[in-house]
Amino acid sequence: MKEITGAEIVIRSLQAEGVEYVFGYPGGAVLFIYDELFKQKKVRHILVRHEQGAAHAADGYARASGKPGVCLVTSGPGVTNAVTGIATAYMDSIPLVVISGQVPRRAIGEDAFQEVDAVGVTRSCTKYNVLIKRVEDIAPTIHRAFHIAASGRPGPVLVDIPKDITAELCEFAYPKSAPQLRSYNPTAEGHIGQIKKAMALIKKARRLMIYGGGGIISSNAAGEFTKFCEELGAPVTNTLMGLGGFPGGHSQFTGMPGMHGTYETNMAMQHCDLLLAVGARFDDRVIGNPEHFARESRHIVHIDIDPSSISKRVRVDVPIVGDVCAVLKKMRELLPKHPPDAKALKEWWKQIAEWQEKKCLRYKKRAGVIKPQQVIEALHKITGGDAFVTSDVGQHQMWAAQYYAFRKPRRWINSGGLGTMGFGLPAAMGAQFAHPDAAVACVTGEASILMCLQELSTCKQYRLPVKIVNLNNRYMGMVRQWQEFFHGNRHSESYMDALPDFVKLAESYGHSGMLVEDPADVEGALRDAFARKKELVFLDFVTDQNENVYPMIAAGKGLSEMVLAEEL
Amino acid sequence: MLMENEPGALSRVANLFSARGYNIESLTVAPTEDPTLSRMTVVTAGDDAVVEQIMKQVNKLIEVFKVSDITEARRLERELMLVKVRAEGGEARAEMERLARIFRGAVVDVSPDSYIVQVAGDRKKLDAFLRAAGGANILETVRTGVCAIARANGKGK
Ligand SMILES: Cc1cc2nc3c(=O)[nH]c(=O)nc-3n(C[C@H](O)[C@H](O)[C@H](O)COP(=O)(O)OP(=O)(O)OC[C@H]3O[C@@H](n4cnc5c(N)ncnc54)[C@H](O)[C@@H]3O)c2cc1C
Ligand SMILES: Cc1ncc(C[n+]2csc(CCOP(=O)(O)OP(=O)(O)O)c2C)c(N)n1
Ligand SMILES: [Mg+2]
Numbered sequence: 001m002k003e004i005t006g007a008e009i010v011i012r013s014l015q016a017e018g019v020e021y022v023f024g025y026p027g028g029a030v031l032f033i034y035d036e037l038f039k040q041k042k043v044r045h046i047l048v049r050h051e052q053g054a055a056h057a058a059d060g061y062a063r064a065s066g067k068p069g070v071c072l073v074t075s076g077p078g079v080t081n082a083v084t085g086i087a088t089a090y091m092d093s094i095p096l097v098v099i100s101g102q103v104p105r106r107a108i109g110e111d112a113f114q115e116v117d118a119v120g121v122t123r124s125c126t127k128y129n130v131l132i133k134r135v136e137d138i139a140p141t142i143h144r145a146f147h148i149a150a151s152g153r154p155g156p157v158l159v160d161i162p163k164d165i166t167a168e169l170c171e172f173a174y175p176k177s178a179p180q181l182r183s184y185n186p187t188a189e190g191h192i193g194q195i196k197k198a199m200a201l202i203k204k205a206r207r208l209m210i211y212g213g214g215g216i217i218s219s220n221a222a223g224e225f226t227k228f229c230e231e232l233g234a235p236v237t238n239t240l241m242g243l244g245g246f247p248g249g250h251s252q253f254t255g256m257p258g259m260h261g262t263y264e265t266n267m268a269m270q271h272c273d274l275l276l277a278v279g280a281r282f283d284d285r286v287i288g289n290p291e292h293f294a295r296e297s298r299h300i301v302h303i304d305i306d307p308s309s310i311s312k313r314v315r316v317d318v319p320i321v322g323d324v325c326a327v328l329k330k331m332r333e334l335l336p337k338h339p340p341d342a343k344a345l346k347e348w349w350k351q352i353a354e355w356q357e358k359k360c361l362r363y364k365k366r367a368g369v370i371k372p373q374q375v376i377e378a379l380h381k382i383t384g385g386d387a388f389v390t391s392d393v394g395q396h397q398m399w400a401a402q403y404y405a406f407r408k409p410r411r412w413i414n415s416g417g418l419g420t421m422g423f424g425l426p427a428a429m430g431a432q433f434a435h436p437d438a439a440v441a442c443v444t445g446e447a448s449i450l451m452c453l454q455e456l457s458t459c460k461q462y463r464l465p466v467k468i469v470n471l472n473n474r475y476m477g478m479v480r481q482w483q484e485f486f487h488g489n490r491h492s493e494s495y496m497d498a499l500p501d502f503v504k505l506a507e508s509y510g511h512s513g514m515l516v517e518d519p520a521d522v523e524g525a526l527r528d529a530f531a532r533k534k535e536l537v538f539l540d541f542v543t544d545q546n547e548n549v550y551p552m553i554a555a556g557k558g559l560s561e562m563v564l565a566e567e568l
Numbered sequence: 569m570l571m572e573n574e575p576g577a578l579s580r581v582a583n584l585f586s587a588r589g590y591n592i593e594s595l596t597v598a599p600t601e602d603p604t605l606s607r608m609t610v611v612t613a614g615d616d617a618v619v620e621q622i623m624k625q626v627n628k629l630i631e632v633f634k635v636s637d638i639t640e641a642r643r644l645e646r647e648l649m650l651v652k653v654r655a656e657g658g659e660a661r662a663e664m665e666r667l668a669r670i671f672r673g674a675v676v677d678v679s680p681d682s683y684i685v686q687v688a689g690d691r692k693k694l695d696a697f698l699r700a701a702g703g704a705n706i707l708e709t710v711r712t713g714v715c716a717i718a719r720a721n722g723k724g725k
Contacts, residue, residue: 123580124587128630130576148630183572183633308624311617 001173006135007032007166010099013142015042016174019070021061021433022046023054027074028114029101032166046433046462049454051078053426055085056452059094060430063413064388066220068095068149069430075101076114079160080121084420087125089156091417092241093218095149096156097142098122102131104164118160127155135168143175152186153306154218186305190322195330198301198318199338201274205299206344207351208234209272211257214241214416215279215304221325222246222409225278228328231335233345235352237265239280240401243412248405249385254352255361258286259553260398264355266551266559270296271351277302277316279324281309283417284555290314292558303327360551360564361402370519372396372471372543375526376403379441379469382526387439388413388431392424392448395477398549400443422451428466429458439467439530446472447496456509459536467529468538470502473545481548485563506538513538572631573599573606580629581608590614590622594647594713605633609715611691638718645690645716650676652708653701655683664701671697682707690714 004012010033014022023046026034037045048054051073058069069089073082079100089096103112119129128148132141138161145157202208210232216225222245229236229246236246237257246253255262257269269275269287275298280286287293290313300316302309303324310319320327363373376399379387389404390413391397397414406412413431415423428442449470459466479494503513512535516525522541529537550565571577578597585592593611600607612622619637627635655661664683668675673687687697691714698706 119576120579123583181630184630306628308621308628310624312621315617 001171003169004172005032005036005166006138006161006168006170007036009135009138009170009172010142010161010166011036011040011043012172013139013174014070015040017142017146019043022070022072023048023057023061023430024072025051025054025074025078027078027101029075029078029103029163030072030166032163033072033099033101033161045072046429047458048426049457050452051081052085052422053429053452053455053458055082055096055098056088056420056423056426057430057433057455058096058098059085059089059423060390060413060427061434062089062094062096062430063427064410064431065434066410068097068146068154070097070099072099073101074114075103075118075163076116078114079118080116083122083125084422086122086156086158088415088418088420088423090125090127092415093154093214094156095154097145097149098156098158099142100158100160102160102162105133105162106164108162118158122158125156126158127153129158129160131160132162132165135165135170138165138170139172139174140179144179144181147179148184152184153309187321188305188323188326190303190320190327190330192330194318194320195327195334198276198320199331199334201299201301201318202232202276202340203338204341205274206341207271207273207348208232208276208340208345209268209274210234210236210276210278211239211269211280212236212242212245212278213239213280215324216242216245217409219279219305219324220409221279221328224325224328224332226250228332228335231332232340233342234340234348235265235268237261237269239283239286239416240414241416242280243401244406244409247407249407254356256401258283259288259555260402260549260551261286263358263360263551263562263564264352266553266562267355268352270559273298275300277304278328279304282313284313287314288553288558288561289556292561295558358564360562363547363565365519366544368519370516370522370541370543372399372473372541372547373403374519375469375471375522375541375543376400376443378523378526379443380404382523382530383439383441387411387441388428388435390414390424390427390431390440390442392442392444392451393419393421393478394445394448395473395481395547395549396443396445396448396471399471421448424448425452425455425459425466425468429455429462429464432464432466433462440465441467441469443469443471445477446470446474446499446502447476453505456506456511456536460510463534464536465532465534466536468506468536469526470538470540471543472499472502472540473543473547474499475545477547478549484548485552485554502538502540506536511536511538513540515540515542517542569608569610569626569635570600570605570633571608571629572633573604574631577606577631578608580631581610581626584625584629585610585612588621588625590618594711596713596715609713611714636718638716642719642721643716644719645714646688647691647694647714648686648688648712649694649697650710651685651687651698651701651706653683653685654681654705654707656681664705667697667700671700673697
C-alpha cells in the first residue's frame with residue numbers, strides 16, 4: 001500500500017467520516033494539515049476570525065444538523081482560544097471533534113514556542129481527549145474520536161497532533177466498523193424490568209407531569225416523545241435545552257420550567273404525584289434548591305443515557321438508563337396495558353388551568369417603546385415559528401425561549417449549561433451551513449454580540465444570510481436585573497456605555513443594518529430583513545431599558561417561590 | 569478500579585476527584601497481570617449518595633474499565649510503611665526491635681542512632697504501630713497508600 005503523510009491521513013479520515021465542514025484557523029503546528037486541505041475538495045474549510053468562533057460554529061452546526069461538528073486549530077493560543085467553545089459544547093452534551101496542532105514530539109515539555117498542554121487544559125471540559133504519539137495512530141484515533149463524541153451522552157473530543165507526525169509517512173486504512181472499546185459501552189436499551197415499574201406508576205398516577213430535556217433532542221426522539229405525551233394526555237414541559245422536543249404551541253405544553261419558567265409548569269412540577277423526567281438532568285436552574293424540591297412527595301421516573309445524571313441532585317424512584325428514543329418506544333408498546341386514569345387526568349387539568357389563569361407571560365405594551373417580548377413574538381410570526389434561532393446569554397435569551405414557541409427540534413440553539421456570551425453569532429453561522437436555505441436568526445444583546453463580533457467578517461466571506469436580532473437595552477440586562485433584585489439596585493458596571501453604532505458597524509463589514517426604535521416598525525423591519533434572502537441584516541432594536549424577565553425564582557429558592565410580573 | 573494502562577489515565581481520575589470536590593485519602597496504582605490494564609485503589613470518604621456519584625463519574629471516564637466499591641465487601645487491605653525511628657542506646661534499640669516483631673515488621677536499615685522499620689498491614693495496624701513507637705521517636709514515615717482486593721465471594725460480610 002502507498003504511504004501518505006500524517007497530514008493527509010487526517011484529511012482522508014475526515015473524508016471517511018463524511019465531514020462536510022471544518023471550522024478552523026491556521027497556524028504553524030497545523031500547516032501540513034492545511035496544505036492537505038488545500039489539495040482536496042471534499043471537506044470544506046471555513047475560515048473563522050477567532051478560534052472561539054470555530055468551536056461555537058462547529059457546535060451550532062452539530063446542534064442544527066445532528067452530526068458532529070469539527071474544528072481545527074493550531075497549538076498554544078489556537079487551542080486556548082477554543083477552550084470556551086469546547087466547554088460550552090461539553091456542558092450541553094454536543095458532539096464535537098476538535099483537532100489541535102501540537103509542537104513536535106521532541107519539543108514537548110520544553111516550553112517550546114506555542115506549546116500548551118492541550119490535553120491537560122481541556123481535560124475537564126472534554127468527554128475524551130488524547131495526544132497522538134505515532135503516525136499510525138492517527139486514523140484509528142480520529143475514528144474513535146468520532147465514535148465517542150457522537151455516541152451515548154454526546155460531547156466534545158479533542159485530538160492533539162504533534163506537527164512532526166503530520167509530516168511522517170504511513171499507510172492509510174480507515175477502520176470500517178464502529179470501534180470496540182472494552183472500557184466504553186453506553187447502554188441504549190432500557191432495562192425492561194425498570195420500564196415495567198415505570199409503566200405501573202404511570203397507570204396509578206393521578207397527577208402526571210412530563211419533564212423533557214435536551215436528551216430528547218440529542219436522541220432525535222421528538223416524534224416519539226410527542227406521540228407518547230399525546231397518548232398520556234398529561235401536561236408537558238421542556239427545559240431550556242429541550243425546547244422544540246414537544247411543539248411549543250401544543251395544548252398540552254405548559255411552557256418552560258425553572259428559574260424563568262412559567263407559573264403553571266413550576267407548580268405542576270412541584271405538585272404532581274408522578275414526574276416523568278426524559279433526558280433532563282434536574283439542573284439547579286430548573287428545580288432550584290433540591291431540598292425545597294424534595295419536600296413535596298412524589299414519585300420520579302428518570303430516563304437518561306448517562307447513569308451519573310440519575311440521582312445526582314434529586315433521588316429518583318425508577319431510574320431507566322438508556323436512549324430516550326429506544327426507551328419511549330418500549331414504553332409506548334406497553335402503554336395499552338397501563339392506561340392512565342382518565343378521570344384523574346381531567347381533575348389535574350382543571351388544576352393546571354387554574355394556575356394558567358395567572359397568565360404569567362403577559363406583559364404590558366407601551367406606546368413609543370419597543371418591548372423585547374414583542375420583537376420575539378413578531379419574529380415567530382414572520383418566520384412561521386420555523387426559523388433556526390440561536391441566542392447569546394442574558395435576558396434576550398430567556399425572552400426568545402419564552403416567546404418564540406419552538407415547534408420543532410434543533411431549531412433552538414443556545415448555551416444553556418455554560419451560559420456563554422458570544423455563542424450566538426458563530427453558532428448561527430454553523431446552523432446556516434447546516435441548512436443553507438433556512439431562515440437563521442441570532443437573537444442577541446448589545447453586550448453579548450460584541451464578544452464574537454469579528455465573525456461578521458466570516459459571514460461576509462461565505463455570504464451567510466443570518467439575521468441578527470439585537471435586543472439593545474443598553475444594559476447587561478440580566479446582570480442589571482439581578483442587581484435590582486438582590487443588590488439594592490446598584491448597577492455596578494452593568495451599563496453598556498460607549499456602544500458602537502451597530503448599523504454603521506454592520507455596514508463596515510459589508511452587511512446591511514437597520515435601526516428600529518418604534519414598536520410600530522418591528523414587524524415591518526423583520527419582514528423586510530427576512531425577505532433579503534441572500535443578505536445578512538443586523539437589526540438593532542432599541543428596547544425598553546428596564547424590562548425584566550418574569551416569572552423569576554431566586555437562586556436557591558424553591559419552585560413555588562416565584563416572583564411574577566404583576567406582583568412588583 | 570481497572571483501567572487502561574495508558575499515559576494520562578491516572579491524571580484523569582485524579583483530575584475528576586479534584587474537579588468534582590471528592591477527597592482522596594490515598595491512591596495507589598500499578599499494572600496488573602494483564603499489562604494493558606492498571607489497577608487503582610482509591611480510599612475516599614462520603615455518604616452513600618456521594619459514593620454513588622463517584623462510582624458513576626469514574627465509570628464514565630472512557631479509560632476506566634471497571635469500578636467496584638469494596639467498602640462493604642469482605643476484603644484484604646494492605647499498606648506498606650517505612651518508618652525511620654530514633655534508636656539510640658541498647659535499650660531503645662532492643663525496644664524498637666521488639667515492637668517491630670510484634671507488628672510483624674522488620675528492621676531493614678541500621679544506622680548508629682536510627683533504624684528504618686518496615687511494617688505492612690491495614691491502615692489501623694500501621695497507625696497502631698506509630699502510636700506504639702511514640703511520636704517523639706518517629707523521624708520520618710513513608711506510606712504507600714492502601715491497596716485492597718475483595719476475597720472470593722466478596723459480597724456480604
Ligand atoms: C441565563 C440562564 C437562565 C437559565 N434559566 C433556565 C430556566 O429558567 N429553565 C431551564 O429549564 N433552564 C434554564 N437555563 C439552562 C440550564 O442552565 C440548563 O442548561 C438546562 O436546564 C439543562 O437542560 P436539561 O436538563 O434538558 O439537560 P441537558 O444539559 O440538555 O442534558 C441532557 C440530559 O439528557 C441526557 N441525554 C443525552 N442524550 C441522551 C439520549 N440519547 N438518551 C437519553 N438521555 C440522553 C444527558 O445525559 C443529560 O443528562 C438557563 C441558562 C441560562 C444561561
Ligand atoms: C462570557 C460571559 N461573561 C459574563 C457572563 C455573565 N452575564 C450573563 S448575562 C450578562 C449580560 C448580557 O448582556 P446583553 O448581551 O446585553 O443581554 P441582555 O441581558 O441585556 O439581554 C452577563 C454579563 C456570561 N454569561 N458570559
Ligand atoms: Mg443588553
